Amino acid sequence: MGNKNKTISFRVNEDVFETLREIAEERDISLSAVFRDYVDTLVAHDGQVQVVPEHEADADATEEFPPRVEVPKSFVREHERLELEAEHLRDQLDEHKRYITQLRQQLDDGEEIEEVVHLEELDRENGKSEAEDTYRLG
Numbered sequence: 241m242g243n244k245n246k247t248i249s250f251r252v253n254e255d256v257f258e259t260l261r262e263i264a265e266e267r268d269i270s271l272s273a274v275f276r277d278y279v280d281t282l283v284a285h286d287g288q289v290q291v292v293p294e295h296e297a298d299a300d301a302t303e304e305f306p307p308r309v310e311v312p313k314s315f316v317r318e319h320e321r322l323e324l325e326a327e328h329l330r331d332q333l334d335e336h337k338r339y340i341t342q343l344r345q346q347l348d349d350g351e352e353i354e355e356v357v358h359l360e361e362l363d364r365e366n367g368k369s370e371a372e373d374t375y376r377l378g
Contacts, residue, residue: 248279
């Protein structure tokens, strides 16, 4: 039997809701993720989670909260490189979408598309036979 997700529903007053939404925005996660994190923590500690004001937690804590982790510069650089690459790919995708939209508009308007290249015709023009289309891997 699979592990199915279940929905929990309850009501909170408007002030509490706004505070929870601010927490979610501060963490850059969804409001649902805030509740899932809390429920996961509650379950992991067998229901023994106590919420205390931050200044009281600071007095008891032996390490700083929230915990900070040092990340190697190479990791940060790789992350930045991947972000730039993803942005470049999104730009390329947008450019291709614009081109496809332009071609569709030309078809819808009944315009003749400026140039259509059939690869088979190119191969024939270059004197390439179909037998040459077989490639070896290895």
